[in-house]
Amino acid sequence: xxxxxxxxxxxxxxxxxxxxxxxxxxxxxxxxxxxxxxxxxxxxxxxxxxxxxxxxxxxxxxxxxxxxxxxxxxxxxxxxxxxxxxxxxxxxxxxxxxxxxxxxxxxxxxxxxxxxxxxxxxxxxxxxxxxxxxxxxxxxxxxxxxxxxxxxxxxxxxxxxxxxxxxxxxxxxxxxxxxxxxxxxxxxxxxxxxxxxxxxxxxxxxxxxxxxxxxxxxxxxxxxxxxxxxxxxxxxxxxxxxxxxxxxxxxxxxxxxxxx
Numbered sequence: 001x002x003x004x005x006x007x008x009x010x011x012x013x014x015x016x017x018x019x020x021x022x023x024x025x026x027x028x029x030x031x032x033x034x035x036x037x038x039x040x041x042x043x044x045x046x047x048x049x050x051x052x053x054x055x056x057x058x059x060x061x062x063x064x065x066x067x068x069x070x071x072x073x074x075x076x077x078x079x080x081x082x083x084x085x086x087x088x089x090x091x092x093x094x095x096x097x098x099x100x101x102x103x104x105x106x107x108x109x110x111x112x113x114x115x116x117x118x119x120x121x122x123x124x125x126x127x128x129x130x131x132x133x134x135x136x137x138x139x140x141x142x143x144x145x146x147x148x149x150x151x152x153x154x155x156x157x158x159x160x161x162x163x164x165x166x167x168x169x170x171x172x173x174x175x176x177x178x179x180x181x182x183x184x185x186x187x188x189x190x191x192x193x194x195x196x197x198x199x200x201x202x203x204x205x206x207x208x209x210x211x212x213x214x215x216x217x218x219x220x221x222x223x224x225x226x227x228x229x230x231x232x233x234x235x236x237x238x239x240x241x242x243x244x245x246x247x248x249x250x251x252x253x254x255x256x257x258x259x260x
Contacts, residue, residue: 009044010211013061013070015051016150018167020174022049024235025071028091028222029202029215031231036218043214053149055130068208069215074199075257076132085206086259089219090199092170093232097198097255098245099166101189102180104158111164111189120194120251126162128153132257133166136196140253154179158186166194169243170236193245196253 012029014022026047033043048067052058059078061067071091072079103111114120124143127134134146145162157165167175172188180186202219204212222228 008042009046010208011066011068012045012047013050013065013067014047015049016058018171018174019178020171021071021168024170025091025200027231027235028219028228029069031227032215032218032222034218035221035225035227036214058130062203062205062207066205068205068211069202071200071202073132073257074201075255075259077135077257078130078132079203083206085204085212087202087204087212087216087219088199089201089223091202091228091232092168092200093229094197094199095170095232095236095240096168096200097196098169099194099196100169100172100243101164101166101192101194102154102157102172102176102186103164103189104160105185105187107163108187108189112191114192115249117251120192123163126153126157126165136253136255136257139256140196142253151179154183154186158183164189168198169193169239169245172243173239191247191249193248193250194253195250197255197258199258 010029010033012026014026017025026045029045033045037043052061055078059082061070062082062084073096074086074088101111111123114123121142124145125137127137127144127146128150129147131146134144137144148156153165156162176186176188202215204215206212219228222231
């Protein structure tokens with residue numbers, strides 16, 4: 001039975017990400033579908049936050065799991081050969097590509113003295129297996145230790161298997177409170193950041209044509225009415241001020257994964 005048989009239900013996969021991202025992406029989906037629908041209540045969103053630990057499991061969410069929509073970064077290599085429809089609207093205004101660093105507290109003085117890219121490249125980034133970031137960092141000649149899962153990454157950092165973990169400014173506070181504080185001995189580097197183009201986009205199942213059309217129309221309406229900007233500011237405005245993003249020493253990387 002084709003997915004379009006149940007036109008009012010949207011099966012949204014929202015796993016393999018932080019709870020901060022899960023919350024925001026669901027809100028954007030709800031607002032966009034509501035904006036596109038004069039009835040305001042015709043769409044029922046069925047959310048599934050299952051984490052798929054393998055590349056094959058994640059890549060097959062349209063083929064095997066029969067989801068309609070999910071959000072991921074532009075050019076994510078896991079989905080290169082998958083049939084999908086990509087809506088080219090960045091949900092995060094570039095914030096996901098503004099990366100802050102979790103480091104060991106004992107290394108704080110060392111990181112505070114970093115002023116050049118050569119110095120930064122000598123530090124090894126820890127990146128969970130299959131994350132798109134690993135390929136991006138290597139393309140910019142940054143040292144990478146890739147392996148394990150997101151659940152293990154901060155324990156590996158504490159065990160000195162690498163020097164830092166970089167996460168999007170949109171999710172680093174949530175990750176730090178829930179995963180780093182219980183471990184102890186870790187902190188967010190207060191003066192550094194890494195930045196690269198990393199748009200967060202919605203991917204829609206190509207068999208879910210009506211959903212894709214409605215969703216795209218809704219997102220365009222949210223942009224036209226500045227509602228998406230207001231939503232972003234309400235969700236992340238205070239965080240941007242709190243993290244002092246404009247006052248950090250920032251190293252700029254290119255992103256070879258971006259599609260044309």
